[in-house]
Amino acid sequence: MERSKINLLIVDDEEQFLESISKRLEVRDFNVVAVTRGEKALEAARRCPIDIAIVDLKMPGMDGETTLAALKQEHQWMEVVILTGHGSIDSAVECTKSGAYSYLQKPCELERLLEVLSEAYKKRVMNKLKIQQERMDEILKMAGVSSPLGILRRLRELEAAGQ
Numbered sequence: 627m628e629r630s631k632i633n634l635l636i637v638d639d640e641e642q643f644l645e646s647i648s649k650r651l652e653v654r655d656f657n658v659v660a661v662t663r664g665e666k667a668l669e670a671a672r673r674c675p676i677d678i679a680i681v682d683l684k685m686p687g688m689d690g691e692t693t694l695a696a697l698k699q700e701h702q703w704m705e706v707v708i709l710t711g712h713g714s715i716d717s718a719v720e721c722t723k724s725g726a727y728s729y730l731q732k733p734c735e736l737e738r739l740l741e742v743l744s745e746a747y748k749k750r751v752m753n754k755l756k757i758q759q760e761r762m763d764e765i766l767k768m769a770g771v772s773s774p775l776g777i778l779r780r781l782r783e784l785e786a787a788g789q
């Protein structure tokens with residue numbers, strides 16, 4: 627996979643949704659690995675260096691909460707965003723406890739999703755490179771970027787230089 631791009635794993639059993647969200651993110655310069663089941667998500671993440679996963683909750687076979695927990699257990703730096711049509715406060719609390727970075731409800735505006743992806747990626751880079759919040763704010767301010775895609779690009783460079 628091309629390492630200059632951010633590698634996104636998207637798992638959702640609704641194939642049409644999976645295809646449309648994948649296309650919309652690919653044109654915004656993400657490498658997308660799209661799968662329809664939790665089991666396949668785990669396999670894909672073992673094969674490709676995934677940066678962020680977007681995980682549906684209700685799926686046949688392994689559900690989203692189990693997929694989330696397994697991904698977090700196997701991949702120290704991966705951030706996981708839950709994107710579900712069947713949200714509840716209880717499941718949001720459970721997913722956050724299991725290490726989800728964020729919990730979004732469908733339908734979700736693309737701009738909002740991009741914001742959350744850039745925040746999740748920021749957390750990943752801060753954890754991985756041991757950068758404090760204040761220093762990170764400074765780095766992004768110096769780069770003069772404010773759009774989620776601009777921030778993601780700068781973060782990717784930072785990670786590539788530091789890893």
Ligand SMILES: [Mg+2]
Pocket residue numbers: 638639640682683684685
């Ligand atoms: Mg589903």
